[in-house]
Amino acid sequence: MRTQNKNYSLRYDGVIEVEPSQVPKLFMLGVKPEQINVTNVNDDVEKFNLRSDIKLELISDDIHEIDFDWNLPDEYKNLDIYDYIVSKIEHTSDEKIVDRVVKELSEIKRRGLENLIRTIIYVIDTFKQKQIVWGVGRGSSCASYILYLLGLHCVDPIKYNIPMDEFFHD
Numbered sequence: 001m002r003t004q005n006k007n008y009s010l011r012y013d014g015v016i017e018v019e020p021s022q023v024p025k026l027f028m029l030g031v032k033p034e035q036i037n038v039t040n041v042n043d044d045v046e047k048f049n050l051r052s053d054i055k056l057e058l059i060s061d062d063i064h065e066i067d068f069d070w071n072l073p074d075e076y077k078n079l080d081i082y083d084y085i086v087s088k089i090e091h092t093s094d095e096k097i098v099d100r101v102v103k104e105l106s107e108i109k110r111r112g113l114e115n116l117i118r119t120i121i122y123v124i125d126t127f128k129q130k131q132i133v134w135g136v137g138r139g140s141s142c143a144s145y146i147l148y149l150l151g152l153h154c155v156d157p158i159k160y161n162i163p164m165d166e167f168f169h170d
Contacts, residue, residue, distance in 0.1 A: 143167035
C-alpha cells in the first residue's frame with residue numbers, strides 16, 4: 001500500500017520512494033538513508049553508496065500488503081464485525097441510522113476493510129480497559145458513523161450532516 005505525491009511515494013512501512021534528485025531534500029529534512037528507496041541508481045547515488053555504510057536501495061517490487069492481525073488476540077481476528085456493529089444499533093428505529101450503517105458496511109466490505117475495523121475495535125477496547133484517553137475526533141474519520149458507533153470519535157456525522165464520502169473517498 002502506497003501514498004503517492006508528485007515527488008515521492010510513501011509505503012506503509014515508512015519507506016519513501018523517490019527519484020534520486022529528491023534524495024538531498026529528504027536528507028535536509030532529516031530522513032535517514034535506510035528510509036529511502038530510489039527509482040534508479042545514478043552517479044550521485046553510486047557515490048553515496050560507496051562512501052556510506054548504509055546504502056540507498058532500489059525500489060523493490062516485493063511489497064507486501066498490510067497485515068492488520070499482526071498482534072490481535074484471536075477473539076478479534078475472528079470477530080464478525082457485521083454482527084458486532086449491527087448489535088450497536090439493534091434497538092434503534094431511526095431509519096437514517098440504519099440506512100447509514102448498511103451503506104457503510106457495504107462500503108467496508110467492498111473495500112476489504114474488515115481487518116482494519118477489527119483492529120480499530122481492538123484498539124478502542126484496549127484504550128478503555130487501560131483507561132487511556134484519546135481524542136474526540138479528527139479529519140475524515142469523523143464522517144464515518146460506524147467509527148462513531150465504535151467510539152473512535154465523538155462526532156455524530158448524521159447529526160451534523162457529514163456525508164460518508166468524506167471518509168470513503170478514493
